[in-house]
Amino acid sequence: MEKVTIATVARRAGVSRQTVSNVINTPDVVREETRERVREAITALGYRVNQAARQMRTGRSRLIAVRIEPARDGINGSVLDRFLHGLTDAAGLAGYRVMLYTADGDDAEIATYDELLSAYDLDAFVLTSTHHGDPRTSWLAARDVPFVTFGRPWGAPDTHSWVDIDNAAGTAAATEHLLAAGHRRIGFLGWPAGSGVGDARREGWHRVLGPWGPSAATVDGVEPGAAAASSLLRSDDPPTALVCASDSLALGALQAARETGRDCAVVGFDDTAVAGAIGLTSVSQPLAEAAARCMGLLGELLDGRAPSFPTTVLLPPSLVVRQTA
Amino acid sequence: MEKVTIATVARRAGVSRQTVSNVINTPDVVREETRERVREAITALGYRVNQAARQMRTGRSRLIAVRIEPARDGINGSVLDRFLHGLTDAAGLAGYRVMLYTADGDDAEIATYDELLSAYDLDAFVLTSTHHGDPRTSWLAARDVPFVTFGRPWGAPDTHSWVDIDNAAGTAAATEHLLAAGHRRIGFLGWPAGSGVGDARREGWHRVLGPWGPSAATVDGVEPGAAAASSLLRSDDPPTALVCASDSLALGALQAARETGRDCAVVGFDDTAVAGAIGLTSVSQPLAEAAARCMGLLGELLDGRAPSFPTTVLLPPSLVVRQTA
Known part of the structure; x- marks a missing residue:
C-alpha cells in the first residue's frame, strides 16, 4: 500500500498542501465546504497524522480526557455518545487520542482531574454537561489546565472557550x-x-x-x-x-x-x-460539528494560536420533520 | 469529606478488606452477590483505586485501548456504546483508564496498534467485532501485547482469552x-x-x-x-x-x-x-457483565495471574418480552 501523505490528500481533495495542513491544525480558517472535502479525502485515504513525530516535535502527549456518562435510559444518553464519537474522530484527524473517565458529580470529577493529571501526561480536558454553579471550570483554570466545554457557562461570564448548541x-x-x-x-x-x-x-x-x-x-x-x-x-x-x-x-x-x-x-x-x-x-443537534469545533478550539489553545479572549461558538440545530408534526 | 479507603468500603458492604481487594483485583474469585454488594458500596462512597500509587508499584500505565466504532444508524450502533460504558466503569473500578481510537478496517486498525504502542505506554487492548479471518489477534499475539476480545475467534482456535454472548x-x-x-x-x-x-x-x-x-x-x-x-x-x-x-x-x-x-x-x-x-x-445482551468480565480477564493477564491456557466466557442473553410477541 502506497504511503498516504499530506500531498496525496491534497491531490485527491484538489487543494494545496497548506490547506490540508490548515484543516488539520486550524480548521476554523478553512471554508466549511473545503473542510468537508478535505476531511472526506482524509477518511477515504485513511490518512493519519503521524502522532509520534508530532509528540517529538511538541513534547506533548497529544492526549485529551473526556467524561463518559453513566448509561442512561438509552434514548437521551445517546446524545453524548454521539458527541463522543465525533470528538474521537476529530481528535484522531488532529493527531490526538481521547482518554475516558467516569465521575459521579462535580466533586468526584474534580478529584478525578487531580488523579489523572498526576498519573498521566494529559494535554487538555473537554467538559460536557455544564450547569449553573459549575465548579469544574474554575478548578481547571486555577491550575492552568487547558480545556474547552461543550455547553456554555450557564449564569457565569465567558472566561473560557466553549461550543454550544442554540x-x-x-x-x-x-x-x-x-x-x-x-x-x-x-x-x-x-x-x-x-x-x-x-x-x-x-x-x-x-x-x-x-x-x-x-x-x-x-x-x-x-x-x-x-x-x-x-x-x-x-x-x-x-x-x-x-x-x-x-x-x-x-x-x-x-x-x-x-x-x-x-x-x-x-x-x-x-x-x-x-x-x-x-x-x-x-x-x-449538530453533534459531530460541535465535537469538531471543540477539537479545533483545543488545538488553538494547545498550539498557542488562541486569541487572548475566549472563543464562543453557538451552533444552530435543525428541525427534522417526520409524521408527528 | 472523610477519605474513603478500602476499610470504609468493607464496612459499608459488610465484608472483609480482603474481599474488597479481591473484587477490585480478582473479581472472578468472589461470588456474584458479594461482588455486586461491594461494587454498590464502591459506587455509593465514590471510592477510587489510587492509580498513581498502583502505577508506582507496578511500573505500568494502567491504560487500555479500545476502538470506538463510527456512528451508525443509531439503532444497532448503541450496542457497542453500551459495552464501552460498561468497560469504562469496570476499568475505573480496577484502577485502569480507557483510551479510544478509531480505525476503518483491519489493516488500518493494525497500523493504529503500531502507532499507539510507539506513542503511549499502553498496557493492553480490548478488541471488539471479531470476525472470520481476523488478522488483528495474531498481530498482537506475535508482539506479546496483552489483549482480550469481546467476541470469540470465529473459525479459529481459542489461542487467546475472550468473552462473548451466546x-x-x-x-x-x-x-x-x-x-x-x-x-x-x-x-x-x-x-x-x-x-x-x-x-x-x-x-x-x-x-x-x-x-x-x-x-x-x-x-x-x-x-x-x-x-x-x-x-x-x-x-x-x-x-x-x-x-x-x-x-x-x-x-x-x-x-x-x-x-x-x-x-x-x-x-x-x-x-x-x-x-x-x-x-x-x-x-x-448482558453488555455491562461482558465488559466487566473482559476487564477481569485483562486484570488476570496483566497481574500475571492468568492460567496458562486461554479463558473463554460465554454469557447467556435474556428475552425481554413486550407487546410484539
Whole structure:
C-alpha cells in the first residue's frame, strides 16, 4: 500500500498542501465546504497524522480526557455518545487520542482531574454537561489546565472557550413549524426550571408564542412525560400541539395523546434513533460539528494560536420533520 | 469529606478488606452477590483505586485501548456504546483508564496498534467485532501485547482469552417463546451467511425448529428488513412470527406486517432503546457483565495471574418480552 501523505490528500481533495495542513491544525480558517472535502479525502485515504513525530516535535502527549456518562435510559444518553464519537474522530484527524473517565458529580470529577493529571501526561480536558454553579471550570483554570466545554457557562461570564448548541433556536423553529401548520394552541412539555439547557428550550418556545401557551414541567422520561402531557390534554382548553424538551418526553406525549383520544402534534428534541424509528419530528443537534469545533478550539489553545479572549461558538440545530408534526 | 479507603468500603458492604481487594483485583474469585454488594458500596462512597500509587508499584500505565466504532444508524450502533460504558466503569473500578481510537478496517486498525504502542505506554487492548479471518489477534499475539476480545475467534482456535454472548441461545429462546405462544410457522429474518454473529443467531432458530421455517437474508437496516419480510409475508404459506437478527430488521418486519395486512409476531435482537420505545420484544445482551468480565480477564493477564491456557466466557442473553410477541 502506497504511503498516504499530506500531498496525496491534497491531490485527491484538489487543494494545496497548506490547506490540508490548515484543516488539520486550524480548521476554523478553512471554508466549511473545503473542510468537508478535505476531511472526506482524509477518511477515504485513511490518512493519519503521524502522532509520534508530532509528540517529538511538541513534547506533548497529544492526549485529551473526556467524561463518559453513566448509561442512561438509552434514548437521551445517546446524545453524548454521539458527541463522543465525533470528538474521537476529530481528535484522531488532529493527531490526538481521547482518554475516558467516569465521575459521579462535580466533586468526584474534580478529584478525578487531580488523579489523572498526576498519573498521566494529559494535554487538555473537554467538559460536557455544564450547569449553573459549575465548579469544574474554575478548578481547571486555577491550575492552568487547558480545556474547552461543550455547553456554555450557564449564569457565569465567558472566561473560557466553549461550543454550544442554540437550544432556544431549536424549540423556536419547532414552534414556528407548528404555527405554519395552522396550530394556535401550542404547549410546551419541559423540565423543572433551573437547568440551563431545559430553560433555553422553554425560552425558544416562549419567544415565538409569547405568554399564551399551556406548559408543564416534569423530570425526564417517557412515563413522567405521559403523565404531564395527559393533564395538559385533559384541561378545558387543551393544546393541539406540544413542543417537548426531549424525545423521551415526546414519546410520553404521544402515549398520552393515544390514551386521552386527543389529536396532538408532537415535536421532540435530539433526533434520537427512537425518533427516526417511530416517525417523531424532532430537533437535531449538530453533534459531530460541535465535537469538531471543540477539537479545533483545543488545538488553538494547545498550539498557542488562541486569541487572548475566549472563543464562543453557538451552533444552530435543525428541525427534522417526520409524521408527528 | 472523610477519605474513603478500602476499610470504609468493607464496612459499608459488610465484608472483609480482603474481599474488597479481591473484587477490585480478582473479581472472578468472589461470588456474584458479594461482588455486586461491594461494587454498590464502591459506587455509593465514590471510592477510587489510587492509580498513581498502583502505577508506582507496578511500573505500568494502567491504560487500555479500545476502538470506538463510527456512528451508525443509531439503532444497532448503541450496542457497542453500551459495552464501552460498561468497560469504562469496570476499568475505573480496577484502577485502569480507557483510551479510544478509531480505525476503518483491519489493516488500518493494525497500523493504529503500531502507532499507539510507539506513542503511549499502553498496557493492553480490548478488541471488539471479531470476525472470520481476523488478522488483528495474531498481530498482537506475535508482539506479546496483552489483549482480550469481546467476541470469540470465529473459525479459529481459542489461542487467546475472550468473552462473548451466546447469540444462538438468544434466538433459540425467542423461537421457544413463539412456539409456546402457539406459533407453528416461525420464520427467520437475518443477515447474509458468513458473519459469525449473524450465523449464530440463525443457528439458534434453526436448532429449535429444524429445517421447517421460512427465512430471508438481507443487509441490516429498517428498509431492507421491510423488503425481505414483505416477500416472506406475501408467500403462499407465510410465517405467523419472525425471529430477527437485529432490532432494525425487526422494525422493518413490523412495517411489512402493517403494509401487507398480515398478523405477524416479531422478536428483535439487542433490546435497543427503540425496542423499549415501541414495545418490541427483543433479546437482550448482558453488555455491562461482558465488559466487566473482559476487564477481569485483562486484570488476570496483566497481574500475571492468568492460567496458562486461554479463558473463554460465554454469557447467556435474556428475552425481554413486550407487546410484539
